[in-house]
Structure formats: C-alpha cells, structure tokens
Amino acid sequence: QAQPPRQQQQQNPFDGLHRALNLNPQQEDGWKAFQQSFAMDPAAMARRRDAGAAMARMTAPQRVDQSIALMRDDLEAEQRRGAALKAFYATLTPQQQRTFDQQTLQQDGPEQ
Numbered sequence: 001q002a003q004p005p006r007q008q009q010q011q012n013p014f015d016g017l018h019r020a021l022n023l024n025p026q027q028e029d030g031w032k033a034f035q036q037s038f039a040m041d042p043a044a045m046a047r048r049r050d051a052g053a054a055m056a057r058m059t060a061p062q063r064v065d066q067s068i069a070l071m072r073d074d075l076e077a078e079q080r081r082g083a084a085l086k087a088f089y090a091t092l093t094p095q096q097q098r099t100f101d102q103q104t105l106q107q108d109g110p111e112q
Contacts, residue, residue: 017103
C-alpha cells in the first residue's frame, strides 16, 4: 500500500534496514549506537550555518581556512559514523552482514 509522500519522508530511513537485518536482542544496543551516529548534531549544524553566513565578510585566506575547518568537522563526523558502523557490523552474523552490505550499497547510509 502506497503512502502519501509526506508520510514517506517522515519515516526513519533506518527502519527498512532494521527490519531486513532481523536483529536479536543482543545486537540492539549496537544498532542504536550505529543509528545515533548518523544523527545531526544541532550545535554542528549551527556552526556550519554561522560559518556560511560569515563567508561574505571574510578575506579569501580566511574563507579557505574556514572551508578546511568545516571539512575537518565533516571528516571527524564520518570517522565517528565509520567506527560505529564497524562496531555494529562486527556483531552481525554472516547472513546479516550480506544483507547490510546489500541494503547499503547504493548510498552512504541505510536504504531509504
């Protein structure tokens, strides 16, 4: 049954992956940590927004430094997500790992 587009957008993109993995109770804490690693940090979002607004007032060297700082923040966030993914993945059975690999192949996160 098709859902209205608004409802589809409000669904958690992790739900389909979670269902497909059929996790046992011992795997749920790892799942939660993995899922939470993808949550947007409101403080980081505010810093990025403020940095973008300030770019017009910066000199070119300041802008490049700001861009590098933002990229470092992005890299640190990706490293945290990667560590959470690896820790969770290690708890999966070989079949669950194949399912995870298949479900996440086409994008950076869980299947939407």
